[in-house]
Amino acid sequence: MIKVKNKKAIRNLADKSYRANKVRNLIAIIAIALTAVLFTTLFTMGIGTVEGLQQATMRQAGGDGHAVLKYITDEEFNNIKDHVLIKEISYNRMLCDGVENKEFLKRRAEFWYDDDGGMKLGFCEPTSGHKPVAENEVIADTKTLQLMGVPLEVGAPLTLTLDIRGEEVQRDFVLAGWWESDPVFNVGQILASRAYVDAHPAELQNSYKVDNSLTGVINASIMFKNSIDLEGKLAKVITDSGYSLDEKAPNYLEHNVSWAYLSTNFGMDAGTLIALLSGLLLIVFTGYLIIYNIFQISVIRDIRFYGLLKTIGTTGRQIRRIIRRQALILSTIGIPIGLILGFSIGKSLVPLLINNSTYAGSAVSVSPSPWIFIGSALFALVTVLISTFKPGRIAASVSPVEAVRYTDGNTKQNCKPKKSTDGGKMPRMALANLGRNKRRTVLVVISLSLSLVLLNTVFTLSQSIDMNKFLSKFVDTDFLIAHADYFQNDYSGPENQTSESFIQAVETQPGFEAGGRLYGGRAEGFAAEDEKNTTQEYNRNPYGDLMAAVYGLEGMPLQRLELIDGELDDAKLATGKYILEGVPLDDNSIPEMENKHYEIGDAVILHNYKGTSETFAGREYTTQEFIMLGHVAIKHYSNSDRTGWDYNFYLPADVYKTMVVQPAVMSYAFNVSEDQEAAMERFLQSYTDSVEPVMNYVSKFTSLKEFSGMQSTVVMIGGALSFIIGLIGILNFVNAILTSILTRRKEFAMLQSIGMTRRQLRRILMFEGFYYTLGTCALSLVFSTLFSLLIVKSFCGLLWFFSYHFILWPLLIVLPFLFMLGMMIPLVSYAMTDKQSIVERLREAE
Structure with missing residues (x-):
């Protein structure tokens, strides 16, 4: 076999074919972009929420250190600080047992000395002013200063009443700097200078093991190279330094790993892994449905072109390469658009998730992680390539004779003679037409049903959030x-x-x-x-x-x-x-x-x-x-x-x-x-x-706001995903109708030539749309019922504030609109394609 250098010719054919299909290209770009939007939105929400919750958890824990050694002495700190596993360690010294100012009755405050590492790990670096240097200089968070009535001015005076081993001591300070309070961390922080520590050596002696006094104790936050096996690393640091993990031992060091990082140490169980993979496969399948249909339309419309290419020696592999190249060109346009839109949607939804969790009020920033874009782009591209496989195989296998005679569903099964006395009725003709390509009919119905099932699931979850259960956990009276x-x-x-x-x-x-x-x-x-x-x-x-x-x-x-x-x-x-x-x-x-x-x-x-x-x-x-x-x-x-x-x-x-x-x-x-x-x-x-400022209260109405916000979040986020999948389903429906009309142009022309009117033809198409919608309704009701009873009900049983309620009313509200859409789309599609006369359409096959 003689090898011919024809790659350039194949590229030219692919590019010219691409430019000749402007409408197809637009629809394909939209479909690919929507698929990328789905992936990017989910990746952004997943990574962004984990990142946001972890950051909020760190702030609630008081710092982002991997682990902490508690109540240690200077000697113990010096013995540990140079361990090979430790990447960074902070020195945090508590300067009293408590700050007794009456302003801190409803929000207590703590008095510390933190070195530079401690300020960074504890989110206590001043954003205004400067770090404390002189013995009488302190820095604090804004809410603490507000409670004390201290103006945000460098040099502003303040007085602290300190509990030093049961004795109250008043000391005067001046403000050196401050930072914005974090709403998640509801404890005031006041930090003194190293000069203050050096000025009170006797007072700050660590006597914790004798009298449990916190004055003078050191808490050391530790950062390792990564957050893998924190327990093991911390244990090795302690034991290698000559100390014990046994609480009863005299050389025991109290310690713990940060609970903000616990999730990184959990293994993924089989059930969770299966659920995640199923979700990804569902999204890939959703994208596949529409992209597959778009390229199938393209292949069917250009089937004669591919047949002619076969007559001049083009191989099936080369034809598949032409289609794949077009898909890649479309992907280079559609995927970036989808990545940008999906990241924007996901970024706007993450704060809703955070603000309706126990970390409400945390500052949320979703960083544009490269993994979001890399993962989303790869999944979208794989979906596109999978979707073009079958249309490419059809185009590669068609012969020139078959290409000229090709009509939708032109198989041997369709040629079987059938005796009937009522076959010419419009409803029966429409039903028979759908049966000519059963596979595509099923795919379109499934595609439309997915969004409806998700929509019903979202509302089932939102309606199953039990207000009484939620409120009773916090306040069981008003x-x-x-x-x-x-x-x-x-x-x-x-x-x-x-x-x-x-x-x-x-x-x-x-x-x-x-x-x-x-x-x-x-x-x-x-x-x-x-x-x-x-x-x-x-x-x-x-x-x-x-x-x-x-x-x-x-x-x-x-x-x-x-x-x-x-x-x-x-x-x-x-x-x-x-x-x-x-x-x-x-x-x-x-x-x-x-x-x-x-x-x-x-x-x-x-x-x-x-x-x-x-x-x-x-x-x-x-x-x-x-x-x-x-x-x-x-x-x-x-x-x-x-x-x-x-x-x-x-x-x-x-x-x-x-x-x-x-x-x-x-x-x-x-x-x-x-x-x-x-x-x-x-x-x-x-x-x-x-x-009576020393008194306080809680009410069910405070918790009710959180409850309402949680319901809104479920509906908003689920509704957004339902809308995206619904758009894909509708676009898929439009493509299916267009495919059917385009591949039956000759057939329609023949029917009209023997007396069928345009009105009758439109009625057939309306009935086809009606049957698509009817199938979607039936499948949606069945799937929604099964999914609700088997999956959603079990999920509700896992969460304490859920009481499962079976509902189908969201589907019943949407279905009438779906029927209208199902009958209008075929009419509009036919009007867009019915531009030629009967004779012109009949001659196309010659």
Whole structure:
């Protein structure tokens, strides 16, 4: 076989054929761009959301270090800092046990010295002014300065009241610089200079192991070369430096890895991998449907051209190369357009995802990662090449004779004679036409159905977000008031209990319906005897008993306890002989019954070491025995002191008050009439700002805003993806109709030559569009139902704030518009192609 240098000729043929198909090119570029938009949007949302959440998590954790060594000394720091695995280490020294200024009741502040590395890793570098140098210079975040009433001016004076090992010390400073507060990190940061540390060497001696004082301790943030196996690297650094990982060892160093990086250490389970691959395959398939149809149209329209090329010796491989070259030219135009549009769409959607997570308010910036564009471009290009394979094979295999006689669905099956008395009716003719190319008909119906299934799924998810479940996790009444320390997880009682003046002010407001006090506090010193846990060494008081949280509830909050098993009998509880045990809930609000300590009917013995009823072996306590009546759910945000306890018990308030010396009101829960909810919200805001600033509140309306935002996000993001896939489906439908009309031009001309009118021909095409739509409706309803019941329902069961609801109304709303579209598109397509006379169309085949 003689090899001929014909690559240039093939390129010329491909380029000229490309330029001759302007309409095809435009549609193909749109299709390729939409496919690239899909990939880029998803890649941008995925990478951008992970990046944004990780950055927000770092800020919530207080820095972006991989790991931290806590409460260490200068000697320990110097022994570790030069380890070979450490890329960077910061020196952060705590300068007091607490900042006691009254302005920090609702937002506590910390006083540190950070070296340059510590400022960078802790996001504390001043953006205005300069770093502290002199002994009396400090820098701080803007919200801390605002609370103190300090103007944002270099040299502005401020006074700090410091807790130094239990002793209050006042010191005067001047402001050297500041940075913008991050809403995610709700702790004030005030940083002093190295000169301050050098001026107080005795005061800043580390005595943590002796008295648990935080004054003078060093926390060292560590950065490794990468975030792989952080636990292993940190363990090696500690052990190689001569220290222990055993908490009981004298040379133990307290440590932890940053939870912002935990996701990088998780392996991907098979289910997640299959779900991701299925999603990518679905998108590739969606893009394939339209691009395949576009090139199929091109091949069918130019089938005679390819037949003539075969007669002059062009090989099938060369014809495939012509089609592939055209596809690559179109891709070089369509893919960049899709990448830009997709990145813009994804970038605008990422903040919606972040702002409706627990990191709302974080500054979100989606960096144009090269992986977004590389991955999206590759997936789009692969989709294009796969889509051109079948049309290229058709063009390569056609003979010159077949090319001249080719019509849509011209196969042996179509030539079978069929006897019928009603075959000439328009609906039957239209149905028969769709059956001529069953494969394309099915692909078009599937393409149209995909967007509808996704649309129904999106609305099913949004409607399944359960407001009551969501709100009950945070507030199970309209409002909850308490001391500001309670909401900072720093309640102990009675010095920071809820004031009676605040409660009385609330009860006199219009619309107040019912409320109740919740008593409790770590200061009461409760402990439990539990013979089943005699080996437990942690969580014991100095007398060997297991420390417990005991709460006393008035009528309303007591009745709102969520009963898990047993009884919630007011009459029995009021006798003082019965008690309820609290059981924690997991993220899906399922009781963790493995954490209960008593069975119903068991005896529960409680000691209160603040009492004075008995004295035994030098310890004073009251003691009382109860019978376990039932188990109830611990609601972290509404019926606990927001700290972790192994043992939790609930009693009526009247019984509880007999057991303690000074009952402290931990919080007060209440409801108001619906028409006065907004007014009560305004009253509480004003009261806690001006009358009793040490008090604070939460309401269901604050959480309701988060809930509404979450629903909107699901609808907006899902709707955007549905719209893109819907556009692809409609474009595919247009292409299918055009293909059908273009390949049957001779057939239509023959029908018209024997008496069929244009009106009858248009009716046939309208019926074809109607059948496409009817098939889409049927398939969408079936797929949406199956997908909803099998996939969405299971997904809703995994998330605590979802309650699955089966719905199909989004489909029922869209379907009438789809029917109209299905019958209008064939008419418009036919009008665009019906430019020649019957004779001209018949001569095309000659």
